[in-house]
Amino acid sequence: MPTYVYRCPADCPDFVERHPMASIPDRSACPDCGDDARRVIGAPSLGAGDSAAMRLQDATRASSETPTVVSNLPGSTRRSTPISTNPLHRKLPRP
Numbered sequence: 001m002p003t004y005v006y007r008c009p010a011d012c013p014d015f016v017e018r019h020p021m022a023s024i025p026d027r028s029a030c031p032d033c034g035d036d037a038r039r040v041i042g043a044p045s046l047g048a049g050d051s052a053a054m055r056l057q058d059a060t061r062a063s064s065e066t067p068t069v070v071s072n073l074p075g076s077t078r079r080s081t082p083i084s085t086n087p088l089h090r091k092l093p094r095p
């Protein structure tokens, strides 16, 4: 069932209700004050789904701004940082 946003004229926060597409009320009672709230026409929330395609798009969008740091390539068993054999390195603090 699609969701619809309603705005109360008394400066209450907008609220969302679910209604069948066959019967969408233009007005609804505000849950905070009970006033007559009108339906707000806005952009459809197409990105609100939870599918593999949506997760991939979200991950791609997030990695374009803050790339994920990896230490190894996927499927690689080789360590990215070589293990030192110098005995003095044992005294260094570990990450």
Ligand SMILES: [Zn+2]
Binding pocket: 008, 009, 010, 011, 012, 030, 031, 032, 033, 034, 035
């Ligand atoms: Zn209200």
